[in-house]
Amino acid sequence: xxxxxxxxxINDSQLTGIVDVSTNPPTxxxxxxxxxxxNEILKSIVKAEKWDKLNDExxxxxxxxxxxxxxxxxxxxxxxxxxxxxxxxxxxxxx
Numbered sequence: 001x002x003x004x005x006x007x008x009x010i011n012d013s014q015l016t017g018i019v020d021v022s023t024n025p026p027t028x029x030x031x032x033x034x035x036x037x038x039n040e041i042l043k044s045i046v047k048a049e050k051w052d053k054l055n056d057e058x059x060x061x062x063x064x065x066x067x068x069x070x071x072x073x074x075x076x077x078x079x080x081x082x083x084x085x086x087x088x089x090x091x092x093x094x095x
Contacts, residue, residue: 006038
C-alpha cells in the first residue's frame with residue numbers, strides 16, 4: 001500500500017512533489033511545485049480509494065458475467081436496495 005507525502009528538495013534537488021515513502025528508497029509519485037496542489041492531489045487519491053472500495057462492496061450485490069464467476073459459483077451475494085443503501089451510508093459515515 002502506498003504511503004504518499006509531500007516532499008521538498010527530492011533527491012537533493014530543487015524538485016518538489018509527492019513521494020511514496022512505503023518503498024525503499026522512496027519513489028517519486030508526481031512532481032508539483034506548490035504544496036496546496038499536492039494536498040489536493042492527495043485528497044483526490046483518498047477520495048478515489050473510498051469510491052473504489054464502495055464500488056467493490058456494492059458490486060457484491062450484483063451478478064458479474066466474468067470468467068471469475070466460475071471460480072466463485074458457490075458464493076452468492078444477496079441483498080436488497082436497503083442493504084445497498086446501508087453499505088453506502090456506512091461508507092459515507094452516516095451510520
